[in-house]
Amino acid sequence: MTTTVTAPGLRAARQETGLQQQRARAAFWFLAPMLLMLFFVAAWPLFRSIMFSFTDATANTIFNGQSEWVGFDNYLTWRVRDNGDIRWRGVLADPDWWNAVWNTVRFAFVSVTLETVLGLLVALVLNAEFKGRGFVRAAILIPWAIPTIVSARMWGWMLNDQFGIINDLLLQLNLIDSPIAWTARPDTAMIAVLIVDIWKTTPFMALLMLAGLQMIPRDMYESAKIDGIHPVKVFFRVTLPLLRPALMVAVIFRLLDALRIFDLIYVLTPRSEGTVTMSVLSYLNLQQFGDYGEGSAQSTLLFLIIAVFVVLYIWLGRVDLSGERS
Amino acid sequence: MIHRTKAIALRSSALAAVAALGASGAFAQGVEVTIVSGAVGAAVANFDALVKPWEERTGNDAVLVPMPASTTDQFGQYRLWLAAQNGDIDLYQTDVIWAPQLAEHFVDLMPAAQEAGLIEQNFPSIIESQTVEGQLIAIPMFTDAPALYYRTDLLEKHGASVPTTWEELQQTAQTIQDAERAEGNSEIWGFVWQGNAYEGLTCDALEWIKSNGGGQIIEPDGTISVNNEQAAAALDMAAGWVGTISPEGVLAYQEEESRGLWQTGNAVFMRNWPYAYFLSNGADSAVAGKFDVAPLPAGSGEGAQSAATLGGWNMAVSKYSANQEVAIDLALYLGSAEAQKQRALNEGNLPTIQSLYEDPEILEAYPYFARWQEVFQTAVPRPSAPTQQNYNEVSTMFFTAVHSVISGEEDAATALEDLEADLEDLLQE
DSSP: OGGGOOHHHHHHHHHHHHHHHHHHHHHHHHHHHHHHHHIIIIIHHHHHHHHHTTBOOBTTTTTTTOOOBOTTTTTSEEEEOTTSOEEEESGGGOHHHHHHHHHHHHHHHHHHHHHHHHHHHHHHHHHSOOTTHHHHHHHTTHHHHSOHHHHHHHHHHHTOTTTOHHHHHHHHTTSOSSOOOTTTSHHHHHHHHHHHHHHHHHHHHHHHHHHHHHHSOHHHHHHHHHTTOOHHHHIIIIIHHHHHHHHHHHHHHHHHHHHTOOHHHHHHSTTOTTTOOHHHHHHIIIIISOBHHHHHHHHHHHHHHHHHHHHHHHHHHTOOSSOOOO | OOBOOOOHHHHHHHHHHHHHHTTTTTSOSSOEEEEEEEOOTTHHHHHHHHHHHHHHHHOOEEEEEEEOSOHHHHHHHHHHHHHTTOOSOOEEEEETTTHHHHGGGBOOOHHHHHHTTHHHHBOHHHHHHTEETTEEOSEEEEEEOOEEEEEHHHHHHTTOOOOSBHHHHHHHHHHHHHHHHHTTOTTOEEEEOOOSSSHHHHHHHHHHHHHTTOOOSBOTTSOBOOOSHHHHHHHHHHHHHBTTTBOGGGGGOOHHHHHHHHHTTOEEEEEEOTHHHHHHTSTTOTTTTSEEEEOOOBOSSTTOOOOEEOEEEEEEEBTTOTTHHHHHHHHHHHHSHHHHHHHHHHHOOBOSBGGGGGOHHHHHHOTTHHHHHHHHTTEEOOTHHHHGGGHHHHHHHHHHHHHHHHTTSSOHHHHHHHHHHHHHHHHTO
């Protein structure tokens, strides 16, 4: 190949690489402040909590450096009891942790699925031309704009068994005979959390998908119409494939959010075994028990689990996050 | 949200007054000290009036930094600040159970309190709860112990007497609930309490177990005593209330939810702290003038007696404060009879100073205070002293186990056996 390159061409190529290097250098200096910032707000805290997870740090020793290295003891260790039994300890041997993992995954799967379907329906409605569309688009965002703490409190009262409006409605409609203690019963606590989360986050999904819908060229629909294609077929053959990139990105955003859910559950159903998630458990250890070793081990595992889910999702869904293929 | 009612004019006149009286020559003047405290009830509104006499006397300035009402949330934040040796906060309002956990960060107030004569004025059990290895960690400001609230009108109507055992309570509650419902009062419930999985459930369940002769979870010498038949019987008894005399929702109730049900007139009995008395007699209360309080019922086993979990708040001085002398002086003032009386009259808080229970002014405003003296006789501390740093985790394990019993997921014997093993693991590490 090199033999065919003429002298002026070579010079031009050399000049180009020089220019490219120069541009790369300039780009690096423009990015440097941001990278530095990211290092301090993301990489350093992450590194610190991974470090803490290998120590016996408590609230009293995290600042004075008196905590000791304990290896993987926070993750898994054992102790022989006086009667000869072996007791496994550490996060990986803790049934509460696996319960929290199961709760989190269950919550993330159900909530993201329902929010995607409902969000898509809402987006399709909002994409249609009708009078007062601007107003409806703004109004639908209200649940999403309310701080989670406030909506969790509000729904907590609405779901109250004695004076909650939800029970009152269901009773009046004769759907139930006696009020349901939504947030108290282990079997309904997760449903209560799901109701509030879906109510709150569907607008966000709808908005992301609406943006995707508006990118689809109108003339595709027009030609489909001229060809007399059934609208349902148009949806599955035209709308959905073209919406896919936006849909996949929306789902990954929500999935990341759902896997680290904390505030809604901490306020609505504190300490209910049926809803406690990985973040809630880690918070309890860090903030309330002052057990930074175990709490950090849980945070680290949470980080790894989320990473695994995201990698799987990108790989299976072949999501194009870098935008190179489009 | 920092409260400052200080006008410069006020401070200078106060300084002049101090100079004229020569009252506190030893202390620095014009110093600003900060107090951090949970914002509960009337505490924030009353703060400026409460510290005003001290500010005028010393020429210093007290600033309140309000925090969330939940004691567990406060605790997490305070511990971080203290571990980081933060000097921004001079005084901490501390819960009765925190002293052993935070002792190393607070100034020993024993010499100052002795000099001011506060030790002998207070209830000895309360001073004891704030003493760790001979050091007074915090000065008591007010105390708390729950009681059984009952509807005088309903008990009279159905010819029932005030129950003294849990069994009687269960029967009376069931009888009145059934009779009232038969008359068309479909929303009435027999007994409301706090069944949510949180620190409050530790208090409720400790009372059931202790009053049934089942010990106090972990004894003062550190023995884990919770796995015994009487304790299991007490929890099974409480589990039997859910869905019969108590609504199922009680499993998610904290203090305010139970008060909500009670204050709308829909409960015959309620277990709650003294603050509810004040509010239940308010103008918007459906039960105003129709209720009274009694000590909580006793169980039936050996050593059964009424038991009330000890609550209460105290004032501690941070070791990292730059103005320790002024802060100690303020803590002494806040624990003094003068300040406790002001707080009793304006916030309805129970004093820790014994003589105030005979103070005519207080008794005239709050005749029910006299009744709480009886409740204090049976006060039982939570096991914060023998568990120290681990108290929060112990309490969480305990209320989680109790919650699984009262919500019917486990029977009490199994739950307590597992709890015992978990507590051993935690405390014998």
